[in-house]
Amino acid sequence: MLTTESAVLDRLRSRAARFMVLFLWLHVPLSAFVSASLATGAWTGPVAIAALASIATLDWMRRKTGYGPQITIATSLALIVGFLVFQLRGHAWQIDVHMYFFAAFATVAVFCDWRPLIGYAGTVAGHHLLLNVLIPQAVFPGEGDLARVLMHAVVLAVQTAALIWLAQHLRKAFSESADAIEAVHLAQAEGERLAGEQRQTAAREAETSMRHAALQERVVREISAGLERLAMGDLTTPIDSSPQDPFPAEYDMLRQSFNRVTLQLGQVFEQIMSVAGSVRAGSDEIDQAAQHLAVRAxxxxxxLEESAAALQQMTSSVRSSAARAFEAQEAGRENSTCARAGTLVVQDAINAMQEIERSATQVTQIIDVIEAIAFQTNLLAINAGIEAARAGDAGRGFAVVASEVRGLAQRASTSAKDIRGLISESTAHVQAGSALVGRTGQSLEDILRIALNVQGVMDDLSAAAREQAIGLEEINSGVTLLDQVTQHNAAVAEQTTATAGTLRQHSNELVAILGQFQLPDGSRDSANFGSRPSGPYASRRSTMPQSPISAA
Known part of the structure; x- marks a missing residue:
């Protein structure tokens, strides 16, 4: 409907544009007549009007349709009227010609569009405002009159609004009439089409019913025969469509689908037979490998059982060695304790010998004092004997006493010398004994150091023996577990052998079942299931297809 409306308005506007171009050129002789009537001898007006008409004509010839030529024509018309008013400047009719602005403005409404109307009104407003300032006599007689310009502007605005409203309503009316015409055309075309279809439908229905009945009968017959062959295991015979007697085209997709299903089933059965052959060959390999695995297990x-027994004996031996090493460790500790105690006793003996040596030294000092006293006493006794001899008979008794005292002093001195000798000998023996005790202490210290070293070695040996015993126990546990796993593996190997035999039996049954089907191109003969492996380590040959099934 929009296309019809656009076409009607375009035709109207095209005709209006041709009329308006002609209308513009009619102003050239009109302007020439005005110039001649006024006897001014100036042909500026006709030339300018011809130039404006030429511009509008060229724009219309270049684009024919569209808003551009319409706006150019409207603007040129407004300027042409302005030149007519300018030609009549100073004449009594100048003010009356202003009415021609509004009359010409009404002709622009033939475009049924608001854009040329706005263009004309804007040009007139610019003309009045600009010339009223620059060349007032080109607009109104005498001086410029802004109030008159404003009054004309108000009238122009009212006329512009009225013409725009009229143009929009004309456009809407054309749109509604175009919609009505389009609806009438569509209804007429639809009625003719429905009548023709009804006539054709009545003729086709009878022919179609008979043809469909025959086609359906043949389709059912062909498909039934194909399904019977498929039920009997025949995958080699498709449903043909010969050029002499082609399969019904309406149901040819059904025939092609049936043939594709048959072909795909044949290929699937080929793959299943190939896989069955691979399964049987693989089951033979698994059987042989399982037997060898059972023997090796x-x-x-x-x-492993023998190794576990030997390891158990070794563990017992290491455990016994660890116990003896612990006993040796305890004995070494006792030896170290005794050596340490002996060292302390010897140290005490050394200290006692040193005390004895100090006591002997003190006794020697005392004997020295006694000898000194004996020597002084002897001197005193000699002096007393000398004094008694001088006294004669009166000192005879004193002389006897002095003689006895001197004897006692001599004996005391002799005893002191004897004691000194004994003390000196005892001191020598004490020093020798002290030296021997010191050497004994040093030997005991060496023995204690060696005993401590031996004890450290025994501790290390005991720890190593314990670690060896723990490690051997762990190894023994691992070997025991490995023995259990091996026993389980042997049982699994026997079970695998039985399963492989069952799998081989089932593969033979599958091959026998697949042998009932007829496959295209002798596929059943080509699926010989391969040759059996020559040994338990023969590599498997995969017969699985590497590409997907293609539909014929």
Whole structure:
């Protein structure tokens, strides 16, 4: 509907544009007549009007339709009227010609668009305002009159609003009439189409019903025969469509789907037979490998059992060695304790010998004092004997006493010398004994140091023996667990052997079942399931297809 409206308005505006261009050129002789009537001899007005008409004509010829030529024509018309008013400056009719602005403005409404109206009104307003200031006599007689310009502007604005309203309503009316015409055309076309379809439908229905009945009968017959062949295991015969008697085109997709299903089933069965052959060959390999694995598992289990027994004996021996090392460690500790006690006793003996040596030294000092006293006493006794001899008979008794005292002093001196000798000999023996005790203490210290070293070595040996015993116990536990795992593996190997035999039996049954199907291109003969492996370590040959099934 919008396309119809646009076409109607475009035709109207095209005709209006041709009329307005002609209308513009009619002002050239009108301007020439005015110039000639006024006898001014100035042809500026006709030339300017011709120039404006030429500009509008060229723009219309270049673009034909659109808002641009319409606005150019409207602006040129407003300027042409302005030149007519300018030509009549000073004439009595100048003020009356202003009415022509509004009359010409009404002709612009033939475009049924507000844009040329705005262009014309803007040009007139600019013309009045500008010339009223620059060349007042070109607009109104005499001096410029802004109040008159404003009054004309108000009238122009009212006329512009009225013409825009009229143009929009004309455009809406054209749109509604175009919609109505379009609806009538569509209804007429639809009625003709429905009548033709009804006539054709009545003729086609009879023919179609008979043709469909025949086609459906053949389709059912062909599909039923194909399904019967498929039920009997025949995957080699598709449903044909020969050029002489082609399959019904309406149901050819059904035929192609049935053929694709048959072909894909054949390929699937080929793959299943190939896989069955691979499974049977693999089951033979698994059977042989399981048998060898069972034999090796039994041998390994026996070897591990012997190793576990030997390791158990070694563990017992190491445990006994660890116990003896602990006993030796305890004995070394007792030896160290005794050596340390002997060292203390010897140290006490050394201290006692040193005390004896100090006491002997003190006794020697005392004997020295006694000898000195004996020597003084002897001197005193000699002096007393001399004095008694001088006294004669009166000092005879005193002389006897002095003689006895001197004898006692001599004996005391002799005894002191004897004691000194004994003390000196005893001191020599004490010093020798002290030296021997010192050497004994040094020997005991060496013995204690060696005993401590031996005790450290025994501690290390005891710790190492304990660690060896713990390590051997862990190894013994690991070997025991490994023996259990090996026994389990042997049982699993026997179970695997039985499973491989069952798998081989099932693969043979699967091959026998697949042998009931007829496969295209002798595929059943080509699936010989491969050759059996020559040994337990023969590599498996995969017969699985590497590409997806392609639909024929």
């Amino acid at each position: 039994e041998t390994q289990a026996a070897t």
